[in-house]
Amino acid sequence: NAGVMQNPRHLVRRRGQEARLRCSPMKGHSHVYWYRQLPEEGLKFMVYLQKENIIDESGMPKERFSAEFPKEGPSILRIQQVVRGDSAAYFCASSPEASAGFTTYEQYFGPGTRLTVT
């Protein structure tokens, strides 16, 4: 029973390049969340997606960042023209559909992608 999978685990980019981070949710999960953890800081929500829909992107920086979760394939977090301040651990989490009348569903995290911008 594979957990949440993320790749690559480590990514090095030069300033100005693009970074693509991929996340495959747990089997049976259709909700995906992206979080960012800056060095020495707590995790911060970025975006919440269901298949082909962005539900909440209130935590996404206004520029350079985008996310998608297509009908087929993994969720992708894309960062264009990376800057040194984008260096962080990016974690993806997934959760199942809520059962009828049950509103609390737990999120399970992948191992993260550590992005280093040089």
Add this chain to the structure above:
Amino acid sequence: RKEVEQDPGPFNVPEGATVAFNCTYSNSASQSFFWYRQDCRKEPKLLMSVYSSGNEDGRFTAQLNRASQYISLLIRDSKLSDSATYLCVVRGATNKLIFGTGTLLAVQP
């Protein structure tokens, strides 16, 4: 004011000790609460959900006080393997998780 606040620690305790962490949250409408554990440079792992009536899982007990808007985690008989950062988490609108900055626990032999 931060949405979720925790004492960053570190808490240095000997093996076998009992240790308690507290956390406060600002949104009185919050409904779901969790404790996660994060080992150095690893992903957060769900330790336990926190229910209104309080709940226990082995050596771990979680309590929720809605009137005072705080959550606690008690660890009994600490093990070396309990050393980690403990994250207090509140579920916000649209299911996003709001994390505290974490409390560092170091269990000493």
